[in-house]
Structures are given as C-alpha cells and as structure tokens.
Amino acid sequence: GTTTAQTVLTSLGINGSVSSSMPQNPISIKQKIAMEVAKRTESKNQFDVVSNGGDPMIPTVAGILSTASYQTKVILAGGTQMAAVLAFSRITGYNKDNVALATTSYVTDDKSANLVEMIKQIDEIPIFSVRLALGNSKIDGLRSFAKGFVKEGVGAGGATLAAMLKIGITADQLLELTEKQYREIISQ
Template identity: 35%
Template sequence: MRVVLPAGTTETALIDGISAAGAAPDLMAHTPSADVEILAYGEPTAAPVTPVSPTGCPTPAAVTRAVREVIGFDLSVVDAGLARSTTAPTVDLGATPGDDIRASVAVPDASTIFDRAYGFGSSLPDDEILLGETVPGGTTTALGVLTALGEPMSVSSSLPENPIERKRRVVEEGLDASDLEAGSCDGNPMAAIRAVGDPVQAVVAGIAAGALESGTDVTLGGGTQMVAVAALLRHAGVDGPLSIATTSFVAAGQGTELLTTCERFDCELVVTDPGFDGRDHVAMSRYCAGEAKEGVAMGGVLSLVDDGGMAAVRAQFAAVCDRLGIDSNADESIDSSESSDDRGS
C-alpha cells in the first residue's frame, strides 16, 4: 500500500477564531512541514516545532507514524503549497500557499494544479493508494467548497467545541468577495476551489482522478475534508469507486450526517476506532475528549491495521509521543505558544 500525502497551507488558517486556541501564527505555517517530517523520519528534522495542543494532544501525524512503524507502508509526500520548506522528500507540482478565502480569489491556479496532480496520479504504478492531507484550516475551506457546490453538510474541527458558526460566516464573506452564492459552483468544482478552497484540495482531487482513470483503487483517508474532495470529484464527473476511511472521533461528532453524505457521493465509509478510551496517556485522552480527531491520513492508515494489531499501534503511539517529547501525563502546563496544530479547524 502506498500512502500519498499532499501537504500545504492556506492563509484562511490565520483568521481569528478559526485556528486552534493558543496557536501562534508564525509557528502554524510549519505544521504541515513538521507533519511530513514526523511521518517520514519519526520526528521533525528542519521544522522548529512539534505540533501539539496546549493540553498535550499531538498532531495526528504521530498516530500515522506509529502505524507506519507497526505495519509499514510506502510514502509519497506531495508539496501542495507548503509555506515552509521540509527535509522530507517531496513531489513538487508547483502549487503555492492558498490565500484567505475572504479574498476575491483563494487559489488562482486551481485548474493548473489539478491537471498536474492528475498527471501524477495517473502515473502511479500502484494497484491501490491511500490519499491523506495536512493543511491547517482545512475544514473551513472544506465548508467553503461544499457550500459553493451547493452541498449542505457541516464539517468537523480539531477543537472540542467546533466553531461552526464562525466558519459559516467566513465562508459567506468569501462567497460575497467572489460574487458567488451557495450553489453557484454546482458542476464547476475548480471554480469552487479557486474562490473558497485551498491548494491541497486541488492536489488531492487531481491525484484521485488520475489514479482512478488509470485503474488504481483509491481510498481517501480523512474526515469531512475528504468528503469535500469526494464532492469535488463527483461534480467533476469522476464516477470511479471511492472509499473514505476516517476515525471514530470524526464519526462520533458527525452522527448520521457523515454516512448520509458518503452515500450521496457513492462512497464507501470505513470508520476505525483506535481504542484510545480508558488509556492512561494524555495524548489518547485528549483525542477522546474531542481534540484533533483526524488528519495526516490517520483514519486511513488505522483501517489498514489487522484485527488484534491495534494494541501494538497504541504502544507504538506512546513511544512516538515519548520520542517527540510529549509527556504522557502532561496537561494544561504545556505552553500554548508551542502549539501550531490547526488542521481540522
């Protein structure tokens, strides 16, 4: 199995009330670069920070890395608009960071990025791939494209209390700035990304479309951000088989809406519970409290773990956290200035 991880940024993440509580804007730009380094090497190498919330919840990259250390999988990282460089090997498609969706144009080269990603996806030699993502602020841009496409669905959040009304106001401002209304981009997914999306969406959708065209099985590893990608693909006329693999943390927050929406887009939904509840480790308890929930292909790679293998993943997750300097008993004492993880907000 090959995991393909597009990583990028959008200035939407810097909007007040959108980023995770306590996140420092100058560090947030490093989050995707740190994520891919953790996944590639087991810890950040060039990135100056490990993305950790003020209460001790580490980036989902730590979970994904733990799974990689237990079961192994090939990895391809795609630069989908990184704001900071990374030492991890990347595929460069010429994407640049996305603008604030409240500007008139958020991703001016959405169509070009999609076409390049399509070419990359169609050239992959694998029989099956798992597509993930890491982009701070990504659920807000997901809500943006879903709204622009006329698809009524809520989105998740890395925060225990989802600031969904704030996200909706931001999306409304973005649509107004682009002279659009809800549903204006029905059947025109690149226009939706261009106006109120992010470059990672164009890359993930393009890779998925190209891979499906070449006969590769595609699983979208993630939560409501991947639902937005599925919507983009269906609005682009891509009708190949799709699966969305996510965590129980996302599914618990979305209720039946997630399943109903996946059925609408003809996507199989796979939900995996890593069994973090009742564990004596702050990282696991913070996930169970509703932080992070998903990202960096976490739900996708967890779905690859055989029955009986989750205990090994939990043990390795604790080991990865220890390697990253995350105290298993840490709590509010963690300095909020060290937090830069906002992918689900």
Template identity: 45%
Template sequence: MIGGKDIIGPRHSASKFFSAAKNPFFCCVISHTATSEIPGLTVAGANPELVKYTSPADAEFLHYGYCRCIPGVPATPDGKPTPAVITKAALELAGIPFLVVDAGTKVRPDIPCVSFGVKPGGNITQENAMDVSDAKRALEYGHALGRQLARSSDLVVIGESIPGGTTTALAVLSALGIDALFKVSSSMPENPHGLKNKTVKSALERARISAAEKAPAALEAMSLVGDPMMPSVAGISAGALEAGAKVMLAGGTQMSAVLAVMKGLSIPLTDDVCIGTTIYVAKDSSADLAGLVKQVSPKVPVLACDLRLEKSSKPGLQAFARGFVKEGVGAGGSSIAAMLKTKANGKKMLAAIERVYERSIERKMASTTTAT
C-alpha cells in the same frame, strides 16, 4: 472483519480494500490557506503566526520523528500531539512507504518531497483562494503523480495537512450545492460552527456565489473559495484510479469536499474509492461525515478505525477521544491501511502509537524541561 470490530464500515468494502492492501502507499499533501489565520478557526498552531509551520512540521515529523522548522516537539504544552504521531506509528508498524507533496505551503519543509509549484491559498473572505492556473496545475501534476504511484501499489492512501481545511471544505461544499452547514468537523471539542458559517457566508458573497443561482463548476469553486490541497488530492486520486489502483482518501470532512470536486470534474466515484478516518470524526456529534459523503455519492464507503485512545495511559493521546484534533495527516486512513495489511487490531495500534509518543514526544519534552 479484519481488525475485529476496530474497523467500522461496510463489511464488503473493508474486504475489498483488504485485498488491495498488501502493498499500500501513503501520500500526504501539505498545504496552507490564509483562511486558517482567522482567529478561532483552528487550534493547529499556538497562534495565527505559527499556523504556517503546522503542515511542514507534520511532514518533518513523519520523516525524522521531530521537527526542523520549529523548535521543540510537535505537541501542545500539555502534551496533545500532532496526529502525525498516529500516522508515523501506522507507517512504521506496517512498513508502508510514503511521499510528501508540497502543494502551496507558506514554509517549505526540510525534507525530500515533491513540489507542485503552486502558491499558498488566500483568505477566502478577502480574495480568491488561488489562480485558476494554479488549480489546473495541481490537478495536472496530481494526475501524473497518481498514475506513477499506482504502478507500485494497488492501494494509494492520500492524506492531508492543512489548518483551516474544514472551513474551506464547507465553502466549496456550499458553493457546489451540498447542504453542509453544521456538518463539517473541527480540531476543537467545541466546534466553532458560528465562526465557520460566518466566514463561508462572507466568502460566498465576495465571490458572488448564490444558492439561488446555478452552482459554479468544480474548478471555479475551488479557485474562488477552496484551497490548493483540494485539486492536488483530486488529481492524485484521478490518476491512481485511472491506472487501476484503489484510492483511500485519508481524512475527515475535508475529504467530502474533495469527493464533491471529483464528482464535479467527472472523475468516476465507484466503490474503488473510499474515505478512511478515525471514529473520533465518524462519531463526532457536531459533524456529519457520512451524511456529506452520501449527498455526494452513496457508492463511496466510509471506513473508520477505533484506535482505543481513550484507554491510553497518555493523557495527550486520550485527548483525541475527548474531541481534540480527532484526525489529520492521514491518521485514520494510514491506520486502516496498516490494520488491513498486518491484521492488527486497535489494541496493537494503540501500543504502536504509544511507543512513538513516548519516543518522540515525552522524552523530548522531558529533555527540553531539563535543559531549561
């Protein structure tokens, strides 16, 4: 298999996507849900007030290797970096072009990007996630963009950055009748399933969605308890597939919710669609990505890359293998695309990631410490 044993998944699927990975294109959808501001749901931000900067900071890091919307570097004080470090390394290694889509951020990134003109998502325990008109707009704009991206690439890789996204994913999966309790992943080693389940129960009750009744339509489910990322990614995927490209949904359990939405919208789920993630999500004992995907569509393969981060000399990168962060900003999917395009293995990917970490995290942290 390409990448040796470092790309895990059905052999025929890896080969099929390898044939389309000579000229991949990466698209990252950044968004916000006020659900992420519930204390304890995410570590994507030092506190609820800073969570709104996570997605724009990730996008700025992809472009510049540093952030403009926040001071300092995109890492926790003890050096645990944003997964954008992995994504940036993959894009640089393979020379993969990329585009950022603003789909409802609370703080606009200081970069050139495409805006879908939708509002940030609401706290699903208190209000609807978004207006139906915004969900429709995100689908429509995404479809148009996906068709254009497919004109320049045979493989469109779509990632996301939205703190709290696994909780809204759980809500939408549950609303659509998928058994998802205790199956979504987390950015923390100790998955806060209790808080997520409580949040989703409250949201479903507020929206008057009951497991005993008929599941709502996909558009309605997203509007009631989802987030703006979902219709945006679903639309881009639909447009790219319609135009003849293959689509890799680059992310963790959030992407199983996108798959469920696509199925509900009658978007064909064939083996031209796959989920690309890291082994840190695929092998997460507190979640079940493969099981969620199988419930939605057994035809959709899950590919996972082993980036060998446990062997890194950088404690901040080792943290991914210990259950921190695990995935985000399309880290797994972009790495798989880079490995398929360049035939790099996990060892080469690790070296590339460490170079970006040293350049963008360690040196800037050192200069900040010296300055203070």
C-alpha cells in the same frame, strides 16, 4: 482545513456541518464564513470556488483521484477535507467503484457534524470509520483525541485502516506502539 472544506462544500451545494479540531465546534462561524465566500464567488466554476475559499490540496488530490481510481483502489484518508475533495472530483471524474473514504470514529461520532450525510449527497462510496483506543492511553495528549481534540489528522483513519488490513494490527496493539514511539521521541 475544516473551514475551507465547509466553504467549498457549501459553494458546491453540499449541505451539512463539518467537524472541528476542537471539542466545541464553532460551526456557526464556519457556516457564516462559507456563506459569505459563496456570495462573493460569482462563478459556480469549481476551480473559482476553490480559488476563492478553498485549499490548493483539494484540486491536487482530486487530480490524483481522477487517474488513480481508474487504475487501482483508492482510500481517501481523512474526514471533512476528503468530503470537499470528493465533491470537487465530480468535475475531474473518478471511478467510484474503486473509491472509499476512511476516517476516525472521532469524526464520524462528532454530534456537531454530519460527514456521512454529506458524503451521501456527493456519491455512494463506502465509508470506513476506524475506532482507535486512544481514550485508553496513559498519555494525556493521546487521550485528548478521545475527548474531541483534533479527531483526525494527516490521514490517521486511512493509515490505521491500512495497517489493520495489511498486518492485522488491533487498535490496542497500535496504541501500545504509538505510546512507545511517543516516549522515545520525548526522551530525546
């Protein structure tokens, strides 16, 4: 997902480095792929750009954003891929006053990437960075997030922000519930 997002962002003229699901971000490989796809894509039409090197999720979510943002508040839940959605959405249109992006601090703190700067090149929207307590987990797999593995996934930052705003849950409380759920799943 991050490599296709890099490809779309580069092809649409957004400069920057995307995050990675691994602690050692292979950014030079991603940028090389993105540049090769950009050269191969003769058209600057955003649909052609996504067709040649993107993910079908990008125009799909952009279409949802284009309608939903004129009716209600929308949180783009995710990191790098949502930057690509926002860049693509410049052609479908959206109400920027109703749009924000939420991701985890593991993405925004990633020294090998610059999500915030890329978003600023696209538009001025609020960016929420949710600090999770996964580094304090008793479970190795959950602690891995804090060590640079995965960083975001299935809208973790947006889902966490929604839970924090809706029910007032803290990162520590969420960690406790996550560990409980994890143990229940593993014990089956």
